[in-house]
Amino acid sequence: MTCxxxxxxxxxxxxxxxxxxxxxxxxxxxxxxxALRLDEARRIAGALVDLATEKGxxxxxxxxxxxxxxxxxxxxxxxxxxxLQLAEGKAITAAxxxxxxxxxxxxxxxxxxxxxxxxxxxxxAGGVPVARxxxxxxxxxxxxxxxxxDDMMATAARDAVIR
Numbered sequence: 001m002t003c004x005x006x007x008x009x010x011x012x013x014x015x016x017x018x019x020x021x022x023x024x025x026x027x028x029x030x031x032x033x034x035a036l037r038l039d040e041a042r043r044i045a046g047a048l049v050d051l052a053t054e055k056g057x058x059x060x061x062x063x064x065x066x067x068x069x070x071x072x073x074x075x076x077x078x079x080x081x082x083x084l085q086l087a088e089g090k091a092i093t094a095a096x097x098x099x100x101x102x103x104x105x106x107x108x109x110x111x112x113x114x115x116x117x118x119x120x121x122x123x124x125a126g127g128v129p130v131a132r133x134x135x136x137x138x139x140x141x142x143x144x145x146x147x148x149x150d151d152m153m154a155t156a157a158r159d160a161v162i163r
Contacts, residue, residue, distance in 0.1 A: 035065060036130055036138035040161055041072040044140060047157035049076060052145065059144030059153070060084040066137050068092040076144070083144040089120065090127030090150075091141030098136045101127035102151045126150030128158055 041063040052059045058079040063072040068091070075084045090101050097104070102125035107115045115123050125147035130138040140158055142150040 034132045034135065034137050036063065036071060036162075038071060041138075043161045044157045045072055045074050047160045048140075048142060048153055049074075051153045051156060052076060055145065055149065055153075057145040057149065059142050059150065060087040061154075061157075062087040062091045062141045064088075064091040064095050064139050064141070066095055066135075066139075068095045068139075071138065079144045086122065086124065086143035087126070087141040089122035089141065090124060090143060091139045092120065092127075093122045093139075094127035094129045094141065095136060095139035097121075098129050098131075100129070100151065100155070101125055101141075102147075105147065124150075126154055128154045130158055130162055132162075 044063055045061050048059065048061045058076040060075040060079050060083040061072070062070060062074075062084070064070055070088065073084065073088065075081070093101050093104070101122055104115050104121065104123035105125050108123045115121065122141075124143075126143055127139060127141045128151070129136045130140065140154045142154040144150070145153070
C-alpha cells in the first residue's frame with residue numbers, strides 16, 4: 001500500500017494517532033487536573049443558592065466544562081423553567097468566548113449588534129468563565145434575577161470557591 005492508496009493514507013493516519021497517543025495522554029492528564037470538578041461545581045451552586053436566598057431571588061445555575069458540556073444544572077424552587085435555559089446559554093457562551101457575558105451585553109447596548117451574529121450566543125449578563133493558569137476550564141451561568149444581579153452572584157460564587 002502506498003500513500004496514494006486511500007486505504008494506505010487512512011492506515012498511516014491511524015498509526016500516527018496510536019503512536020502519538022503516549023504524548024497526548026500526558027497532555028490530557030495535565031488538562032484534566034485543571035478541570036473543574038463536580039465537588040467544586042456543587043460548592044459554587046451552593047454559594048449561589050445562599051446568595052440568591054439572601055436576596056429573596058429564585059434562580060437557576062448551570063456549570064459547564066470548557067467545551068460547554070453540563071457539569072451541574074440546578075433550578076431553585078419558584079425559578080422559571082426559562083431561567084434554566086438562559087443560565088445554560090450564558091454558561092456555554094462564557095465558556096466559548098472566555099469572557100463574562102456582561103461584556104457582550106455591554107457591546108450590544110453600545111450598538112455593536114454583530115456580537116449577536118454567532119449562533120447560540122447569549123449576550124445577557126450572568127455568565128462568567130472559570131480560569132486556571134490563564135486558561136478557561138469551565139463557566140457558570142445564572143438566570144432568574146436582574147441580569148446585573150445574576151452576574152454579581154455568579155462572580156461572587158466563583159470567587160468564593162475558586163481561588
